[in-house]
Amino acid sequence: MRLVIAECQVDYVGRLTAHLPMAKRLLLVKSDGSVSVHADDRAYKPLNWMSPPCRLTEAQVPEGTEAQAYWVVTNKAGEELRITIASVEHDSQHELGVDPGLVKDGVEAHLQELLAEHIETLGAGHTLIRREYMTAIGPVDILCRDADGATVAVEIKRRGEIDGVEQLTRYLELLNRDTTIAPVSGVFAAQQIKPQARTLAEDRGIRCVVLDYEELRGTESTEFRLF
Template sequence: MRVVIARCSARYSGRLNAHLPSATRAIMVKADGSVLLHSDGGSYKPLNWMSPPCTLRVEMADADAVDGGDGAPVARWIVQHDKTDDRLEIELFEIFADTEHELGTDPGLVKDGVEAHLQELLAEQVALLGVGHTLVRREFPTAIGPVDILARDATGRAVAVEIKRRGDIDGVEQLTRYLELLNRDPLLSPVVGVFAAQEIKPQARVLAEDRGIRCLVLDYEAMRGMDDGSSRLF
């Protein structure tokens, strides 16, 4: 990655036209060819950018013509998209830093508390579904996809569990379709449903309860053993 700190202006043309007046910014050139201009605010989003595939061409100013003012940039970057007419032109008037770093391959973001983690923890702590519940298996197959958990309650009745980080109406609809299929199996029927999530939206809860589906809110930190009750006041 190349990072340049410079006083610069920029103009974007193509599908839209936009202009950035002269100011000090960070310009990032990534290994994939993308070029991004950042200010010192505005969180993570760049002010303007060019996505790959694109080509960067650098034109250096004649040293005799540079006077250090805004009227004479020391360099001009022309970033042309390879497949469209989109173009980003950056004029650099004063360069404060210009560094390059080899970052290597990034392993990507590893999310904590994703549905796979919740499924694994709930399978290990199946008693959270209720006293006497036992695990049949995770990822129980159906014709339209696997049910996250199939269990049996204390009476031996089959229980299908759909797990989400945030439970919305779509998740309830998904579990409803699973239940319709599972209840056609005479070896499983009757099958009841449990909609489990770290957070369940009110509309989803109303729909689930209307369809006879029980809702279960999962405390991820407690399931991981991270919730120390001795450290809480209440």
Template sequence: MRVVIARCSVDYVGRLTAHLPLATRLLMVKADGSVLVHSDGGSYKPLNWMAPPCRMAEVDPSDDEREDGVIAAWAVQHTKSEDRLRVLIHEVLHDSSHDLGIDPGLVKDGVEAQLQALLAQHIQTLGEGYSLIRREYMTAIGPVDIMCRNADGATVAVEIKRRGDIDGVEQLTRYLELLNRDPHLQPVAGVFAAQQIKPQARTLAQDRGIRCVTLDYEALKGMDDSTARLF
């Protein structure tokens, strides 16, 4: 990655026209060819950018540009459209390049797969007497996150989400309709489990006879024992 801090102006021409007047900005050129223009604000979002596939060339400024104080110019051209980005640099305050290597990607804590594994390990979170049949119970329309039995020995299908919305309830409804056609499983009840459940999803689930359970991720991890809290 190349990182440049410079006093510059930027012009974008393509599906729209945009101009950034002369100011001190952060310019980033990434290994994938993308070019991003940042200010000291606005969080992560650049003021302007060119996404790959594109190519960048450092070109000589025109005579008029030199008279205006431009010492270098970047011409960035998208390879699949007419979009162009031109950066006119008046002063370079910093210019460095760094090999960041291969990024391993973002590892999220509390994703659905982790919730599923923890709930399977602590299946009695759903109620006393619950027992696990299996995780990822395969059906013709996809895998049910958890299949288990309640204290009465009845089969229960559990759909797990980080944030429970109407789509998740609809998904579980389809699983239940299919599972209840199997005479070896029926009747199959449903549990919709999530860290957060939207009111509309809860209303729809209750209307369809599906039980809603709010999961405490920290408690499942054993990092937070809710029974030991004072408040």
């Protein structure tokens, strides 16, 4: 991961245009190829970003521009994030290694187990492929097939918020590059789904399912239990 704190201007050129005037910001370049621009607020949410696959080029500073560096980040659609850097306060690279992924709490982990056992909760004809389906960016909670045989990726949360939708979106972008399982649709499943998360999910074609934990527990298999 590369961390750059710089006085910079950011211009997005693509389906629309967006401009961030010159100010001090954090530029985050991750090993997955993503580039994001952060201010010292807004929690985890960047001001602008480019998701992988994309390419960062440290280009020649445009004539007439007083700048120390000029970055152009381009994605496969030809959209660009143009970052004009006036000065740099910090520039460092760090090797974080392989992340073990999110460790779910007991309820969330149990929800995954119960839903996998009763996968038709998502709809008649659904069948399980596997739990914890590993990808290059982490495990998908559940991978299954719907009644038509199409692949479905399921992200499970106790409380469904926007970050969970973003997480599932990243998984879907990656899974849909695998021709052996594509096309892959998404299901965002949680005990409670925030309105903003539902709106974002539905806008991205992701189906939302509210899970009743107690109801799923009531259908839990007792086949291998003594009591």
